[in-house]
Amino acid sequence: MSPKTLYDKIWDAHVVHEAEDGTCLLYIDRHLVHEVTSPQAFEGLRMAGRTVRAPEKTIAVPDHNVPTTLDRTSGIKNEESRIQVEALDKNAQDFGINYYPVSDVRQGIVHIVGPEQGWTLPGMTVVCGDSHTATHGAFGALAHGIGTSEVEHVLATQTLIQKKSKNMKVEITGKLRPGVTAKDITLSVIGATGTAGGTGHVIEYCGEAIRDLSIEGRMTVCNMAIEGGARAGLIAPDEKTFDYVMGRPHAPKGAQWEAALAYWKTLFTDEGAHFDKVITLKGEDIAPVVTWGTSPEDVLPITAAVPAPEDFKGGKVDAARRALEYMGLTAGTPLSEIEIDTVFIGSCTNGRIEDLRAAADVLKGKKIKEGLRAMVVPGSGLVRAQAEEEGLADIFKEAGFEWRLAGCSMCLAMNPDQLEPGERCAATSNRNFEGRQGRGGRTHLMSPAMAAAAAVTGRLTDVREMM
Amino acid sequence: MEKFEKITGVAAPLPLINVDTDMIIPKQFLKTIKRSGLGVNLFDEMRYDGEGREIPDFVLNQPAYRKAEILVAGENFGCGSSREHAPWAIKDFGIKAVIAPSFADIFFNNCFKNGILPIVLPQDQVDRLMDDARKGENARITVDLEHQTVSGSDGTEFRFEVDPHQKHCLMEGLDDIGQTLQKAAAIDSFEQGYAARMPWV
Ligand code: SF4
Numbered sequence: 145m146s147p148k149t150l151y152d153k154i155w156d157a158h159v160v161h162e163a164e165d166g167t168c169l170l171y172i173d174r175h176l177v178h179e180v181t182s183p184q185a186f187e188g189l190r191m192a193g194r195t196v197r198a199p200e201k202t203i204a205v206p207d208h209n210v211p212t213t214l215d216r217t218s219g220i221k222n223e224e225s226r227i228q229v230e231a232l233d234k235n236a237q238d239f240g241i242n243y244y245p246v247s248d249v250r251q252g253i254v255h256i257v258g259p260e261q262g263w264t265l266p267g268m269t270v271v272c273g274d275s276h277t278a279t280h281g282a283f284g285a286l287a288h289g290i291g292t293s294e295v296e297h298v299l300a301t302q303t304l305i306q307k308k309s310k311n312m313k314v315e316i317t318g319k320l321r322p323g324v325t326a327k328d329i330t331l332s333v334i335g336a337t338g339t340a341g342g343t344g345h346v347i348e349y350c351g352e353a354i355r356d357l358s359i360e361g362r363m364t365v366c367n368m369a370i371e372g373g374a375r376a377g378l379i380a381p382d383e384k385t386f387d388y389v390m391g392r393p394h395a396p397k398g399a400q401w402e403a404a405l406a407y408w409k410t411l412f413t414d415e416g417a418h419f420d421k422v423i424t425l426k427g428e429d430i431a432p433v434v435t436w437g438t439s440p441e442d443v444l445p446i447t448a449a450v451p452a453p454e455d456f457k458g459g460k461v462d463a464a465r466r467a468l469e470y471m472g473l474t475a476g477t478p479l480s481e482i483e484i485d486t487v488f489i490g491s492c493t494n495g496r497i498e499d500l501r502a503a504a505d506v507l508k509g510k511k512i513k514e515g516l517r518a519m520v521v522p523g524s525g526l527v528r529a530q531a532e533e534e535g536l537a538d539i540f541k542e543a544g545f546e547w548r549l550a551g552c553s554m555c556l557a558m559n560p561d562q563l564e565p566g567e568r569c570a571a572t573s574n575r576n577f578e579g580r581q582g583r584g585g586r587t588h589l590m591s592p593a594m595a596a597a598a599a600v601t602g603r604l605t606d607v608r609e610m611m
Numbered sequence: 612m613e614k615f616e617k618i619t620g621v622a623a624p625l626p627l628i629n630v631d632t633d634m635i636i637p638k639q640f641l642k643t644i645k646r647s648g649l650g651v652n653l654f655d656e657m658r659y660d661g662e663g664r665e666i667p668d669f670v671l672n673q674p675a676y677r678k679a680e681i682l683v684a685g686e687n688f689g690c691g692s693s694r695e696h697a698p699w700a701i702k703d704f705g706i707k708a709v710i711a712p713s714f715a716d717i718f719f720n721n722c723f724k725n726g727i728l729p730i731v732l733p734q735d736q737v738d739r740l741m742d743d744a745r746k747g748e749n750a751r752i753t754v755d756l757e758h759q760t761v762s763g764s765d766g767t768e769f770r771f772e773v774d775p776h777q778k779h780c781l782m783e784g785l786d787d788i789g790q791t792l793q794k795a796a797a798i799d800s801f802e803q804g805y806a807a808r809m810p811w812v
Contacts, residue, residue: 160794160797160798160801161794161797169791169794169797169798171798171801171802171805173812180642183643183644183645184644184645184646184695184699187644187645187646187647188646192788194788197798201812224642224643225642227644228642228644231644265811265812267809268812291695292646292695293695293724293787296788297787297788297791300788300791300792301788301791301792301795301798302798302802303791303798305787305791396811400810400811401811403809403810403811404809404811407809558642
């Protein structure tokens with residue numbers, strides 16, 4: 145047998161049917177659902193008199209629209225948001241799917257809840273009507289976002305019509321330097337390849353620096369595969385993965401655990417398997433980075449200065465000019481002199497317990513710069529509870545952060561957490577598009593530790609100065 | 612999905628090029644929970660003023676075209692985002708076929724997924740149909756998918772091309788889901804084998 149990549153192996157294990165032109169019907173093991181991209185799909189099922197084929201493999205949780213303020217228990221005020229969430233309540237009940245309503249302590253961002261509850265397992269196919277489904281690739285699961293028609297298709301058939309992507313390898317060799325995190329890796333990769341670098345490919349991240357990451361760090365890396373243009377990112381499962389999964393509510397137990405484990409250990413890329421594209425970065429070369437523009441590829445080490453449009457080539461010259469204008473930045477300004485108004489720590493990229501620990505580590509015994517607005521939005525109710533137990537919540541609160549309830553929040557500003565026009569934010573989320581965090585809002589992406597450092601000084605800051 | 616039947620009806624003229632999905636359905640309507648009900652907001656910003664009042668000049672607000680079943684438009688219709696809300700809005704209004712010299716790719720495919728027939732015809736033929744469309748009730752147009760023809764009010768027939776598979780799906784009212792469900796036996800047997808191999812999933 146010819147050597148296979150990890151992607152090839154997972155793909156092959158899920159092909160239900162292959163047409164002559166290579167179009168496959170792929171079996172889906174887990175379907176995650178949130179309130180924004182699913183209502184029309186459920187309505188479609190109702191109109192056609194169809195049911196959900198595998199409700200036990202379908203998991204729903206409201207996250208995009210939900211308020212994160214403590215008063216949300218009294219109901220969602222924005223009517224459209226409330227209706228979208230209520231529709232999910234009803235659909236989950238009517239179709240009998242697994243559900244974590246707003247009132248449930250396990251509620252949170254869908255990509256954090258899935259792994260936390262053990263729904264995401266190595267070797268699975270995982271889909272969700274959301275592009276950051278790539279997150280689940282950290283477990284060695286083939287995970288990607290789908291459109292609303294496809295959501296309906298998966299609900300009705302537990303399969304997806306797909307053509308196979310190409311294989312791409314992203315290798316991070318060696319060790320990371322102090323102060324450098326998974327977020328710096330993933331942003332640096334996008335900076336190196338551009339936002340279209342992974343288009344048409346599934347990325348496998350490998351190399352010593354990736355192996356050294358915790359599972360949560362790996363989720364951060366895979367989460368942003370989509371910003372690099374790839375539909376999915378993968379990391380081969382290892383002992384860390386198995387340890388993370390073991391004992392979670394929906395992870396296999398007993399003899400099934402043993403059987404699963406034996407299979408999971410076969411999930412790696414064979415020696416000599418073919419990759420269509422290979423990128424290699426040295427771990428030692430990666431610095432703590434921030435974004436300066438309005439595309440996730442606009443990445444620079446914090447020690448650099450704002451670039452000039454002329455530093456670029458082709459269409460990027462105009463794009464950079466427009467980005468600088470939107471961001472209100474002047475070429476040549478050291479990045480560490482850029483003053484911020486707001487700090488947002490959260491999202492499916494960096495809303496897990498280790499992210500909060502890293503931020504709290506920097507904040508311990510310090511106060512945020514006066515006049516700054518800063519919030520922590522844990523990725524799930526359980527992350528929030530654990531952070532309270534560990535005393536992290538107190539560190540945040542004493543530093544001057546707002547301590548919120550779980551949800552997507554200011555990552556995309558569909559709920560009331562939004563930037564004002566011109567407001568500048570240090571954010572741990574994944575997209576810095578124009579208007580992403582609110583109309584006219586200016587977003588700089590970075591790691592949780594860097595965001596915490598920025599909160600203390602009130603400007604973009606090299607966290608290494610505080611270590 | 613409903614089967615696509617032969618249509619004889621009023622065509623609304625929209626002689627604009629590059630009609631994008633934002634024009635078809637602006638982004639403020641994406642927060643909806645429905646696929647249906649978007650018809651009233653079809654072409655919202657061209658159709659209503661800032662106060663939500665109808666703009667009488669806009670074609671779909673004119674009495675002759677309130678029940679139009681066909682739309683005749685300029686080239687590159689449906690460019691912009693991939694939002695399925697665009698074909699949803701068109702379908703919900705009651706339009707079943709769109710005739711234009713060219714379409715944006717994603718929109719074109721989204722139409723088939725939603726039971727709408729996009730028809731590509733050369734510019735001169737679109738121009739003649741546009742003239743018919745301007746006559747409203749007085750010049751009905753016929754779209755016959757089976758024979759792949761569009762005929763104007765004077766009986767002139769124009770032939771169009773359509774992908775055989777997409778034609779079959781529209782004629783039979785098959786959507787992707789319907790087709791996949793025809794493979795239900797394959798899914799069943801896959802599931803059984805899979806459950807034996809990987810009982811923990
Ligand atoms: S946190 Fe942000 S990126 Fe993640 S699912 Fe929510 S909105 Fe999407």
